[in-house]
Amino acid sequence: MSDLEQTAIERLKAASDMSLRLFEKPLVITYSGGKDSDVLLHLAEKSGIPFEVLHSLTTADAPETVRHVYDTFRRLEEKDVKCTVDKHVQPDGSRVTMWNLIPRKLMPPTRVVRYCCAELKEGGGKGRFIATGVRWAESTARRKNRGSLEVLHSNRQKSLILANDNDEGRRLFETCQMKGQRVINPIIDWQDDDVLDYAAVEKIPMNPLYCEGFHRVGCVGCPMASKARTMEFARYPRIKAAYIRAFDRMLEERKKRSLPCQWQSSVDVFHWWMRDGVLPGQEVLDGFEEDV
Numbered sequence: 001m002s003d004l005e006q007t008a009i010e011r012l013k014a015a016s017d018m019s020l021r022l023f024e025k026p027l028v029i030t031y032s033g034g035k036d037s038d039v040l041l042h043l044a045e046k047s048g049i050p051f052e053v054l055h056s057l058t059t060a061d062a063p064e065t066v067r068h069v070y071d072t073f074r075r076l077e078e079k080d081v082k083c084t085v086d087k088h089v090q091p092d093g094s095r096v097t098m099w100n101l102i103p104r105k106l107m108p109p110t111r112v113v114r115y116c117c118a119e120l121k122e123g124g125g126k127g128r129f130i131a132t133g134v135r136w137a138e139s140t141a142r143r144k145n146r147g148s149l150e151v152l153h154s155n156r157q158k159s160l161i162l163a164n165d166n167d168e169g170r171r172l173f174e175t176c177q178m179k180g181q182r183v184i185n186p187i188i189d190w191q192d193d194d195v196l197d198y199a200a201v202e203k204i205p206m207n208p209l210y211c212e213g214f215h216r217v218g219c220v221g222c223p224m225a226s227k228a229r230t231m232e233f234a235r236y237p238r239i240k241a242a243y244i245r246a247f248d249r250m251l252e253e254r255k256k257r258s259l260p261c262q263w264q265s266s267v268d269v270f271h272w273w274m275r276d277g278v279l280p281g282q283e284v285l286d287g288f289e290e291d292v
């Protein structure tokens, strides 16, 4: 067993003990269908702890990712692991989706304003101890703001973030009286290659999109994906069409509220959002029309 694997398993075992003690319920493994969450899930299975699995439906994931999540859940359910898909159902029975969030928020999600992550990906597993596949190597922001053990307060400034989960850190975490979601990030210190090498050595069934040139498999069109978005929308024209329809409804909402608007149409919004240099109303050459 490598040092990284051993440390991750120790973290999972410690979190599992705390979850059973503090919440009287098993640890919840959050699962997105991406490589980090597949490695996390494998480690949880290998550690022998009791656990449940939670997937938050974003409604903008690629069909291959959704299929991979459901295949994984079927395999786990055969082993009697409780698997839940959070469809963001509201008290009135309606659901929050990417397509109704955009008109509600009156703007497309951007790198700076990622309201969709807050509503569709984070915040699951309320009142439970959760484990995530967050890693420092993913971004500078994660390096600065995330730790191996966390008590997340709604006011981010008040959160307890522990980069070091030694005995003293664990004691501090366990005795912390603050209300807030408790999180363990067992592979926080893994590099990209550590994840890929481990998945290969352990023969972990991964999302098939990684074999087709995808480096990340979040929502199609995620503003964090930069240049990959063009390739994603060429591959998934129906998801592109769904964004454009949502932008249409967003423009209607802005009009209703007499809000200032720099766009003439939903296609203008799309090009602004993609930063692809196509200007509002710009003539499009034959054969290059919008396929929506």
Ligand code: SF4
Binding pocket: 058, 060, 109, 114, 115, 116, 117, 118, 120, 121, 218, 219, 221, 222, 223, 224
């Ligand atoms: S992964 Fe990207 S598009 Fe999906 S919810 Fe998060 S910020 Fe939004």
